[in-house]
Ligand code: C2E
């Protein structure tokens with residue numbers, strides 16, 4: 028309704044005299060009035076004028092008012108329009124037909140002229156109140172069931188729809204599928220591009236996923252960067268597989284956000300009814316476990332739920348909560364493995380390797396908990412503990428009269444990308460009161476080969492603290508010589524897989540030779556890892572590899588044991 032003007036009434040009646048009387052009465056009661064003399068003219072006038080109220084005669088020469096009423100009521104614009112029909116007094120049949128056609132109310136002939144204005148004003152007000160109520164109901168419904176950022180169904184609505192679909196499929200012995208879609212590394216993107224951009228990105232991804240599905244499917248945002256798709260009925264697995272592949276492809280297309288091009292990928296977990304659960308909660312939980320499998324399998328792929336995943340998910344969960352306790356409970360330890368000069372047999376450094384001594388699980392190797400720690404962010408406190416512990420150990424050995432020993436610590440990508448990494452190292456060196464040259468950081472190729480300029484800047488900051496920098500597991504990544512040349516690196520560590528295979532596989536031998544030559548050319552030190560036999564040592568000596576590390580000399584051992592090992596071998600001098 029036009030709020031500024033008086034309400035507009037459209038009067039459709041073939042009786043010109045009655046129209047004149049009504050117009051005069053209603054205008055004096057404060058309404059504006061427009062007239063039409065038959066059904067066809069009435070409909071055209073209604074479309075053109077969009078009145079606030081329609082007053083309709085039931086019988087006209089070119090048709091009846093009920094039909095006009097029905098047509099207006101069934102149109103989008105007329106859905107909430109107050110329509111009042113003028114019927115004969117006591118003509119209950121007409122009154123019934125009026126309501127059946129969708130009329131809001133009726134007035135009877137002969138018209139009670141003193142009352143008609145009041146009556147129409149009352150109907151108008153009641154109908155406005157109703158419209159507002161409907162609007163706020165719709166708004167409440169929207170807020171309760173929709174995600175504010177993407178406009179998709181929220182978890183609540185998904186739960187409802189899943190419940191309905193489950194009941195339906197149970198009755199008809201049908202199948203349904205739930206896809207859980209999680210963006211890969213969204214947190215990093217969100218932190219680096221800002222949350223405003225992050226929200227826009229979520230909006231784009233939401234639209235893309237929604238464009239992949241059918242009308243009867245539900246796309247929902249569960250929170251964060253997690254989406255779900257409900258396929259309420261599926262015929263074959265190919266329905267699901269095609270959809271998962273379509274979504275992966277669409278999500279992976281570049282996103283243009285305010286002129287900035289961004290690429291993300293997604294990992295998808297899929298569960299099916301009745302195969303993987305018969306409640307909404309079970310299906311969502313199992314899709315989630317499958318999604319984690321997709322992440323573990325290298326991201327940007329989809330996985331179906333399998334029963335053994337459940338046990339693994341449970342293990343993960345207990346492992347994670349135990350690991351949290353381990354940090355506070357002092358269950359972490361460092362072992363130290365010597366690095367020996369291949370030519371002279373003297374000690375050139377040690378590598379600190381983390382162990383978790385769990386009361387329930389025993390001694391846990393890093394490969395079992397470091398990946399989980401990296402995924403959950405626990406690697407930050409663990410990594411900080413490792414560096415702090417290493418610095419103290421360096422100080423303790425100095426105090427015990429050992430010569431300065433260079434100790435290497437392994438650094439995870441997450442740690443390295445942490446904003447104040449250099450600052451943290453400076454602080455930890457200060458705390459332990461040691462010089463940076465006693466500490467070496469082991470980085471991996473994949474970590475330093477991305478975002479080159481900022482990596483090189485960080486490496487220079489670390490060098491400025493006097494630290495040594497090593498590339499661990501060298502040869503397994505995709506290092507480019509050009510990149511390597513630009514980086515202030517001190518050491519290359521040849522990955523143990525090459526050392527292991529060197530005697531039987533000519534390609535591995537060639538790689539070992541090439542890395543040694545590369546290190547020489549770039550004037551870097553070179554350490555061969557995983558040296559277990561005398562034959563391996565002899566070959567590496569032949570190839571002029573500078574340093575070796577491996578079980579042949581010593582396994583990683585606790586600090587006191589290392590000290591005893593050192594004194595036994597080299598004495599105090
Ligand atoms: P890495 O840095 O490449 O460490 C070498 C691994 O090879 C160690 O396994 C070591 O015990 C093992 N090793 C050494 N000599 C030999 C040998 O002669 N033969 C064989 N078969 N293995 C040998 P570990 O201690 O289980 O550590 C595994 C990986 O876990 C490390 O690989 C490193 O990537 C990671 N890691 C260990 N400690 C930490 C830590 O404090 N922080 C982080 N972020 N990662 C760590």
Ligand code: MG
Pocket residue numbers: 378437469499
């Ligand atoms: Mg290492």
Ligand code: MG
Pocket residue numbers: 499500520522523556
């Ligand atoms: Mg290594």
